[in-house]
Amino acid sequence: MTHNTPLSPRPLRHLAEVHRRVLTTAQLRSHGVSTAELNDQCRPGGPWQQTLPGVFLLHPGPPTGEELLHAALLYAARESAPGVPAQPTVDDPHRPVYAEAMITGLAALTLHGFSSAPPLLSLERIDVLVPRLRRLRSTGYVHVVRTPSLPAPRPVAGLPVAPVPRALADAVTELTDAGAVRRLLTEAVRGLHCEPAAVVRELTAAKLLSRPHVVDAVDSLLAEGRAIAEDRLYRMVSEYGLPDPVWNVDLRLPGGPQLGGVDAYWPDHAVAVELDTRAPRQDEDAMWSEYARKREHLERLGITVVHITPKKLRESLEQQAAVVRTALMASTDRDPAAYVVVLPR
Template sequence: MTTNTESVVRRSTLMAAGHSNYSVAVRCRPDGPWQQLLPGVLLLKSGPPTRRQRVKAAVLYAGEDAVITGIESLRAHGLHAFDADEVHMLIPGTRRLSSREYVRVERTTRLPRPRVIKGLRYAPPHRAAVDAARRNRDPSQQRALLYAPIDSGLCTIEQIRVEIDAGAQRGTAALRSMLEESLLPSMTNTVQQGWAKRVLHQAPLPPPEWRVSIHSDSGQALGIADAWWDGVGVAWDFGNQRDYGVRQRQEAFLRAGIVVVSTTATELRNNIEGVVQALARAYYAAANRPRPQVHAVA
């Protein structure tokens, strides 16, 4: 028991293995090889614990029915732009446990169904985002926390909204107001781009450029591509397909020799496999014809 999270154990586990209170206390002295991270939870090594060991210790302290939420959960789902010293744990409302050290314990009657990632139980992204945002007082940070999982395709605005409505109402007025921004075209584009990124995680394609203006060789602006593969001249349009301006832009792209893939918002969310196939066919067809004489401007 000397590596990674295996070096984080409950005191009761050591006692069951034959250690005495005295032997554990001696090893946990300031100059000893062990240290106590949380009440009843030890790290069987000296030196600062890793992030993973701190989280594992929080789990052992909070109990097997606890769920990690907030920023630590968002990080586990791949959103590493956020950081916090605190580990936010959710426990059933019937239990009694105090927050200690770096662990914030919250009792709830709405314990989420956890997602197990590398052996630990995490709240789903929409719950983690709301839990993190309602504990933050910086509006820009709140907005980033709410929209980051949407932008990454991990959840929808509707899931965030339902979570806010279902949880405690205190301190959520600002969060509700921020969600209304989703009615703005720029925020709608951001949300749809998040779902598009989710689709591309399953596509055998290189990453595209996002929201770029396409110009002809003579400098004429043809329109903005939601996603653009410059090497082969493929544009992906996943905006409102019924908008006349979109149809005009797609016609301009086609006249310039650009291969265009059009995807509706419903297809982005409900037909990922079909969209991936359409993108792959378009990309490889474009790669086998001369690239059109156009250029992209961010």
């Protein structure tokens, strides 16, 4: 049997090209390759090589980044039948290729297009996310990451990849370089990969907010997210013809206490917009309570508070403009609001 000899009479047309180059022991057997033939092909200097336990590369020389990823997933994937990892077929081409396994960590961020993540071939290991109860060990270049609940994977280049927030948390778990952490978190928001709140939720779940360099990076992340949200808010007012508000002001009762700051305020309509760019963190229960108290106080004074999140501004700018316009128009039907002093923030 030579390297160019077909594996067996069973065709491989239903497999993607990379799946013809990276196969498991069970797949090779299903295509008629005996143990003796497999050993012969993988002899020193032979045309095939074993990259991971039970996973083989069907050509000599170093594997490509794509082959490393597929081999890692073949090693980690849940088998759909005894000894046979799930693969697409002619009758069911959309069947998930890899069950209960997905790429995460730095490799996932590279696949998501992060310029601050290293190239695949420079990574010493590839993180693969699997359910907590899977009996699977890290081996070779594959590092097994366990989770009690798998997130829905994002398909990238035909691979199941962890969503950006989860991939960031798994990457940051292993990083001690504060600059690298900051660059990854900043790019996540600046590159519009996800919202800051989603990242902080994952970092909190991973118990990473006790690390000073991660906390510093999160502060930069939230500042970056606020700047982007404020820019979208300015654009919303301009593009959808809303009257100009006063921006970033503090409200105060005459001779009384400060009522709090808002991001935009229309004094003639007693309508305020507040961007919620905070993210859930373990020590912020008091902040959430203070925010709710401020909003309730303003509304008791007759001031309508429109609450907008960065996600809403990103995904439905026109709809948010309509919400604000409705609040402005409805002000003529309300009782006059209490007089408040408006101060620059």
